[in-house]
Amino acid sequence: MGSEIFFRMRGIDKDYYLAGESVHVLKKIDLDLEEGDYLSVLGPSGSGKSTLMNLIGCLDTPTAGEYILRGREVEDLDEEELAELRNREIGFIFQNSQLLPRLNARKNVELPLIYSGVRPRERKERAEAMLERVGLKDRMDHLPSQLSGGQQQRVAVARALICNPGILLADEPTGALDQKTGAQIMELFQELNEEKHTVIMITHDLNIAKHARRVVHIIDGVITEGGMHDA
Ligand code: ADP
Ligand code: MG
Numbered sequence: 001m002g003s004e005i006f007f008r009m010r011g012i013d014k015d016y017y018l019a020g021e022s023v024h025v026l027k028k029i030d031l032d033l034e035e036g037d038y039l040s041v042l043g044p045s046g047s048g049k050s051t052l053m054n055l056i057g058c059l060d061t062p063t064a065g066e067y068i069l070r071g072r073e074v075e076d077l078d079e080e081e082l083a084e085l086r087n088r089e090i091g092f093i094f095q096n097s098q099l100l101p102r103l104n105a106r107k108n109v110e111l112p113l114i115y116s117g118v119r120p121r122e123r124k125e126r127a128e129a130m131l132e133r134v135g136l137k138d139r140m141d142h143l144p145s146q147l148s149g150g151q152q153q154r155v156a157v158a159r160a161l162i163c164n165p166g167i168l169l170a171d172e173p174t175g176a177l178d179q180k181t182g183a184q185i186m187e188l189f190q191e192l193n194e195e196k197h198t199v200i201m202i203t204h205d206l207n208i209a210k211h212a213r214r215v216v217h218i219i220d221g222v223i224t225e226g227g228m229h230d231a
Pocket of ligand 2: 050
């Protein structure tokens, strides 16, 4: 048990092939995390952040290198095992909350539980508890269009957490929000981290990255460890 590796990347490369040309996007990435860490990956547009997020989230596989997540070597897994690992370990949050417009907040949060076969009554209870957790107790029946941007993002956080994943993986989570609403989302991340969730937050914004306990910089597909004062 104790010796299981939680998160380790070694020499990760990612190339894309486009019209016969290969594009070398990620270059020899080494990254280690311990359970309960709060990391931000800070870098400018085009530096490879979303590509890295897709790898971390097991949505894509590296061209070369080793990635171990909770003791599993990701490159050894087939599609089905990858999906299972992803569903169990990772809750995703994107810049635009990507809620289904015709479903109310509660139904949106319930969705991942439907896929994992949880019965309606338990789904409803868990979704309501999670929406209460993110401060939306009185907005459960609202459609996304009836919620502010910050509230929509809270629903997305509740949905990401509903299957109780260890890792919260967020790509520009405040990118579509004003400063005050963004700060509230950062407060929520802080609380979730204190509740032992591992948080990985990808951003181009130093002021957002600063909320993490550890910051790494990504520039042109290369990662360097950075304190927050040398950015
Ligand atoms: P960021 O999220 O930091 O803006 P991305 O990871 O989206 O950066 O993209 C990094 C680089 O990889 C960019 O130069 C982009 O054009 C290229 N890229 C991303 N996805 C693909 C793809 N599917 N095919 C080819 N090139 C891609
Ligand atoms: Mg991106």
